Amino acid sequence: MIKVLIVEDDPMVAQINKKYTESIDNFIVIKICKDGIEAFNYIKGNEVDLVILDIYMPKLDGIGLLKKMRKNQILIDVIAVTAAQNVEKVDEMFKYGVVDYLIKPFEYKRFKEALDKFMLKYKLLHEKTVVDQKDLDKITNIKNKNSKPQLEKGLNIRTLNRIRKCIEGYKQNSFTSNDIAEKLKLSRITIRKYMEYMVSIQELRSEIEYGSIGRPKNIYVKGTEK
Incomplete structure (x- = not known):
């Protein structure tokens, strides 16, 4: 005691x-x-x-x-x-x-x-x-940079791993949530939620692409190095 x-x-x-x-x-x-x-x-x-x-x-x-x-x-x-x-x-x-x-x-x-x-x-x-x-x-409350962060509420580890596997096999280095949603036959909103989580834990990088027509698009890039 x-x-x-x-x-x-x-x-x-x-x-x-x-x-x-x-x-x-x-x-x-x-x-x-x-x-x-x-x-x-x-x-x-x-x-x-x-x-x-x-x-x-x-x-x-x-x-x-x-x-x-x-x-x-x-x-x-x-x-x-x-x-x-x-x-x-x-x-x-x-x-x-x-x-x-x-x-x-x-x-x-x-x-x-x-x-x-x-x-x-x-x-x-x-x-x-x-x-x-x-x-x-x-x-000392120091977290190892290789330790896995806790999954956010509402996310499923199996779905996350499916998305990770799809991204790893994707030919281009950059893509949109629509690109991955079409590959996995999941909703764009669901995919975007997982990909924003991956940005927060630095598995992906998010950039905004401004086109000449229409609204700007969120582009996701593999890795975190620019």
Whole structure:
């Protein structure tokens, strides 16, 4: 279980954060502290995996606690959960090593994303003896340029692959949605929807061709290099 310390001076917010945290598998809140001094004293004598930290608190605020932790070589991961939107404070928190920053009021979905991201990092760094570039890209949110993006809602992978195959075998390097629609016996509107998706993921390039008569046409070109 991931042992979580919540540092929050508002009792109601603290309980909401506790409820959110413990609704996610493998997370347990072991303590709620109302200020930075209480939190620091607890951290010194107890095992903590993650701190969910507010900034504005009495006695010792969130930034003060974070500085004190780092000065004493306490390298526990911290997620800042606060209403503070001041750029300097946000920048300072990141410089002291917060792994995520949630601005109140936030939705449960965003809170869960922060904890899921932390769990991914925790597992990779605690269950493996060595990591490769793919592992590091996962925990730093860098997507491999060769990874396949998620298919947009309303599109079908089989239809997309049929269109890809048709385009690969098409003799000309450029074509319209009508050209592909005629080949596959599908509607031009359907084909254009898929081809615009392929443009968005950089499988095709879209250009406008202005003729002497009539409306301009959308021309699609294989690849993305001009």
